[in-house]
Amino acid sequence: MKNKTKYGYFDEHANEYVIIRPDTPTPWVNHLGETERFSGVISNTAGGYTYHLDAANKRITRFRYAAIPEDRPGRYIYLKDVNTGEYWSTTWQPVVNWKKDFKYQCRHGWGYTKISYEYKGIASENTYFSPIEKDFELWRIKVKNTSGKKRTLKLFQYNEWAIWNMIKDQYNAQSIANEARSKYDPETRTFYHYPYADPAVSMAESKFYPWVAFFTCSEKPKSICFRRDKFIGPYRDESNPIALEKGKCDSFYAGGGYHVAATQYDLALRPGEERTFFFALGSYDAMGDEQAHVAPLLNNAAFENELLILKKFYADFVGVFGCETPDEGMDVFLNGWHQYNLRMDFYKKVNYGYTNWGGGGFGYRDRAQKATALASVAPEMSRYALDVLIPLQYNSGDVPHSYSPLLGAKANDGNFSDVPLWLVYAATAYIKETGDVAIFDKQYPFFEGGSASLYDHLRMTCDWEWSRRGPHGLPIIGVADWNDAINLNGKGETQMVACQFVLACNQIAEIAGLLNKPEDSKKYRSMADEMKQCVNDHCWDGEWYIRAFAIDGEPVGSHKNTYGKIFLNAQNWAVIAGIAEGERLEKCLQSMRKLLFIKCGLKKCTPAYPAYDEKIGPVGSMVAGLKENGAVFNHAHAWGVIATAIAGKGDWAMEYYRSALPYYQNPDVSQIEPYTFCQTYASDEHPEYGLGRLHWHTGSIPWTYIGSTQYILGIKPEYNGLLIDPCIPKKWKGYKVRRISRGITYNIEVKNPSGKNKGVRQLIVDGREVQGNTVPFDADKKEVAVKAIM
Template sequence: MITDAGGGYSRWKNNVLVRWREDQTRDNWGAILCRKRPGGADPDEPWMFHMLVAEGVTTEKISCETDRAGFIGRGHTLADPQAMRESRLSGTQGSVLDPIVAIRCPLSLKPGQSVTVYYLFGVGDSRQACLVLMKKYGNGSRIDDTFRRGQSSLWGFAISGDLPIVLLQLDAIPDLDLLRQLLQAHAYWRRQGLSIDLVICASPNIEAGQAAQDAVLALVASEHQTEQLNQPAGVFVRMLPALTPEDRILLQAVARIVIDQSAGSLADQCARRSAARGKALVATTGATPSQHDTANICAATTPVLGLANGLGGFTPDGSEYVITLGAGQCTPTPWVDILANPDFGTLVSESGCASTWSDNAHEFLLTPWSNDPVGDSTGEAIYIRDDDTYSCWSPVPWPCRGPGQYICHHGFGYSRYTHDQDGITSEMQVYVAIDAPIKFVVLKLHNHSGRTRLLSITGYVEWVLGDLRPRNMMQICTQLDSASGTVSASNAYSMEFGSRLVFFSASDATSTLSADRTGFIGRHGAPESPAAMRQPELDGRTGATLDPCGAIRIPFELAAGQEREVIFRLGAAHDQAAMQSLTERYACAAAVHTALAQVTDYWQRTLGVVQVDTPDQSLNFLAMWLALATSRYINTTGDTKVLDTSLHFLTGRPLKPEEASYYELPGVSTDSATLYEHCVRAIRHGLGLGKHGLPLMGTGDWNDGMNKVGAQGKGESTWLAFFLHYVIEQFMPLAQARGDTTFALECEQHCALLRSSIERSAWDGSWFRRAYFDNGTPLGSVENTECQIDSIAQSWAVLSAAADPRHARLAMQAVDAGRGSWTWYSGSAGWLYRLIVESILGLRRRANTLAIDACVPPGWRSFDIHYRYGNSNYQIHVNLHEGKQAGATQLSVDGIVQASTLIALIDDGREHDVQMQITVLPAGVQTSTVAQEVRQ
């Protein structure tokens, strides 16, 4: 369900409030009322309704569903929705993540009995306007009257209805050339003995004035047809008065031909009619794809996994997350891996769905991104076909899923998929080059069927070359480079990316190709069973005016016991020369394999700086998941000189009064200042407080979806109070070290003010409020019927250490464990990583030393940290014992007891053995630190 301009749904789902309504005075209809949640540019959003009317059916029998995920079900489609397995719909209403409107009505029919059920959709300016429409059309007879006006209803226009009707709909300023053509055609028909009524009226939603009526009548007179006005087989001018909707429906329904001025010239409209009646695509071979042959499907061996949950788990070394999908199984939501370098990337899910981009993941997509966690569809696909039987399947669960088991390995910088079907084992690996805008799909097939097989592999991509496919597809032109067998595409209409070339190629030159999506998928076809898989070869079409795609098919013979590798490349280049250079660089398989080695080596070096081994297996895997994220560069490196670096400011125009934001590239000012001065200005810019003593929120803080909370300049943010407190406390020592005592004192006073305001105005009794609206209404409060608690405010009460420890602990206990979202997204993942490494294990680097101040769960007796410093490796073993005073008590490096408990870091290329003794407090001992509160 979309209540927005075209394109909004593709970028981001609209929040829509839906309400189920049962009329108390009738027993034959129920309806769903909905509107977009306030918050857009237009506060007067329209209302929509969906209504069911069935005579003799009471509302007690009717059920509804407004949650798309609940209706379709994860891994299902509208062809096989989950809701068809239930007797009643769930009745979900209110705010849902992905809204739909569905109404179910059970019926019992006796032999020979019939019943009519009406489903109605309507839109009104307000809820009351929708209720008026619902009442007007609340019974079947009234609906029938609207659409079943008989011949007699034409008599009021002096039209008999006995003769064929040609209907011409004109705008307020009539197209006289189009009218002249129809009048001349009508005269010709009459001379040829064809009796036809020509009816002329205003187009829908057009209010024609007297001038339009006079212009039409004048042209009728000039064509010598005045005597035909209002006569059988004559001309009927009905520009005034305007037709009612019911009259227009009647005329459009009975007319043999409808010509509308807004649809172009007469020749254009006739041409479109001829094209629409063209022949449908038919297969050129008698072979038909068979149903999946369930014979010879070998069940893949399920690997032994850590933290297994029934669908997946970690490999023993934590380097991969492995998802095993049996027949019909799918994950609750898409489990994706992002494979990227700074300028190019792809997102792949456990089902093999993928979206690829270059330069800007929003503005220049190569292939579509499906904003749909239910269906998880895509514009990239790989097909395996047995060319003897035309049986077809995919090496990944999407789009052409086989009946056997699929195993997905999400690793660092790559994803790998394995499947076995009909005697063919497949392994598909996906990755992106570390330093080039190119993606590789490497497919290996092994024939263990015991007989020679004739197979073909088909790779397919849908081109976007912009932000949204519908907006850009008309401008995309495709071409074939016959020398390399590469299909390329460009969008010269794009202002920013008009010179770019994207390309799709394969490792085998003996291939056929197509750049026509309509020909590949087929009319009314689907990626699950495209028309091209019923063709022996692809059609070879490229050029402009196509529904653009890139498809390559590679046929080959695979002997029993033989293995074959096929490589597909998807990339982007700034121009023809760059594309040629890129394709030549990765033309051979060895270069493609080297690219994978470079990717795995990069991630090993990046993630190998800190590795841990603790009694909690989940922490071991978690700590390896992301590279160390730290904003404390100076504390880590000791490089204070960076504060004196001179940097220019960015420039941009102020917001206009009617704007909440705008999107454009900023300019660079001639003015400059040191990095320290930039930081001071940024902090001072955020010191403005509202009437509750909390920072002003403006049009959004962390959550851009809260853009209306403080749009009038008075809304306040609790999270921003925690965050500002954290930033100031981190920066204050740097100000003191530079001798900027004035700003350091200002920071100290503001932190005290924030702590006081947080406890006074943000504490809700059991948790912290999220914000205050411009009018002073709290958000994230027990007072709210929805959005009572926001996790981010509670988490940052701990992370910032700005809250009363007792309140921080209560707030964390108040958060319900429910649907996870964005858990592994960059911001939350980075903070979670730091919480484990720095706060729980207590590992902190300070210039060329390491400090460990652990705050671990009760019951831990030891843990290990593997730390790399340059070319040196430090194997750190920490022994824990309980005592009255927490902290490190003894440190030895390479068997030598150290005077300090700080580990001195030396880049000497050696392995260093570090033993540390740390005292921890017994369980239950109360401390004043937030970290200890979290542990308890």
């Protein structure tokens, strides 16, 4: 048991976060489904929804945004005592019990959730997960009589269908009223929901698909219900359905309206007796296609076996990296929870959530950054991302801003100045991790036709960027750069992308050297040097770097500005790209610490903007201290950790890492799950200082992983081996890391007898001292012992 609060604790032996009271500050959720094909979101009280392939366009079950409570509806089971007429929920919600005369526990594990509830002598246990490589989720409901006397109960199950297109499902009531279709097959005990799907935004784009969702029961119900109005009743909600009061479901059927799959069962339990029910929810191409996959699993032996397979799958997935350090929070995250977050962030749709509208697809830049981190955890996932991302590139070298696995990408969806460059970092990370240099010659198509080698695709990103420069020689911002809230009317210049360009060009120059292309290496090194000079000539403000130039040439992020005087990313990326050196390096890091560092991390900018400024962009439309307008934006904060570690300031780097780590947040303040990251924390410029927003899907997940494993612990893959380059607090005496790379297990021990922040003075590999601090790759070995002395 670690990090116990009034809401829960980490069970490190079971690899679960245990929630011990249902009234968490916000719904604390988990994900079901190990890939992007089938996905479920489930809260600690079984709220949430399910989707297939695309969160916006193929919703299976409904989710109501801005609802009270936030996570309605969900995967609900009700129990009713026939003798007393009292009923309750086996997951506390939706029939909320504030009397506290119950026992409750929720265990969120990797890919599954188990909720236990005991009330009035009846114990229940709901377990939910999606089996590996299946397009459905399984529910197991156990009900046990612990009262010492015979009990007569009714069990109700409730599931509310969505009408596929999430936007239509939220506001187009006439579509729901006229399009919903359901049927029930008594032979297989299966509900089918099959309204025609229309993913289009406008009528001109409409195209209808005959998709099918299903809900299967292991036992024949006593009564069933198809319609929400018949189950819930007028002027009621999920907390007091009319079906519960009547004691049975109304089986009336008519097409249209709000459809549900609801069932009712009778239970007569002797003292100590237990009944078990199984359900499955998912989507297949046609009615009946699911039965061969689902029916064999609706029993306890098969259910337990599939759950064990799932647990082993995740244990193997997270097991590529493990550590023993002096920091408990770092150990808990890097021994599994961070890798689990990486997988969920990669496969689950960026805009899936409780707190935004649900865009359904992936952002190109987002997927590339996740692939960069995943290269050292699951290279096959990184390669999968590259194989999807590269063919989306336009012939110009630009790339689309986003795409959907269901609907694909669109033409002319680019002109975000930063987005193409992330492809270079992702490809570089993958090849350094795997040694798969041959992929540089692999031919990939372009979105608009034709093809080129991966190497040429990467070169074209920098060539496109180079062709779009402004008066100071910096890249034109276009629609926006990484910070979507600063767009400078599309024609200003961005220092951040200039820094990113320098890093990308230097990486391509290094690749050209590996491929024996000296002219290319010289060309891209020269381009990097010229851009570096432009940044240093035009963007140094005396104590820090300017963030951008507006269309009229006025600086953004300068001491001359009243608001937004300093921006974090202008400093981070100047260091990461190797642009800031010597005195400027020290000054910009000191300015970061003095002006931007607060108790929950590094602020994105300060002072926050009080109002919208058309010349700069939407940043001022946000409340001061929130999101892009002066909050701790954890994505940018993670780059701050990396920049600080590059500069050798190990005490600061670790302090920054801990300041934003979910493990160390006060849950009553942040309100975010202790086991996952969030996008932002409200800063000291906002009354709710420390409040977290937008959980699970944030660029802080990949970059905090890179920062902690490759820059603080310093285990970093390079083309020629594994670099050991830690940057740690002086008080650390050492740490251990187990790292699998290229099929080789590295058992690494770092000792710090002299209390250093950075620098390895001796490296011993399998008992022999080697020069430098890189462990050469040796394909003949399966295990390598490494000792590094700082």
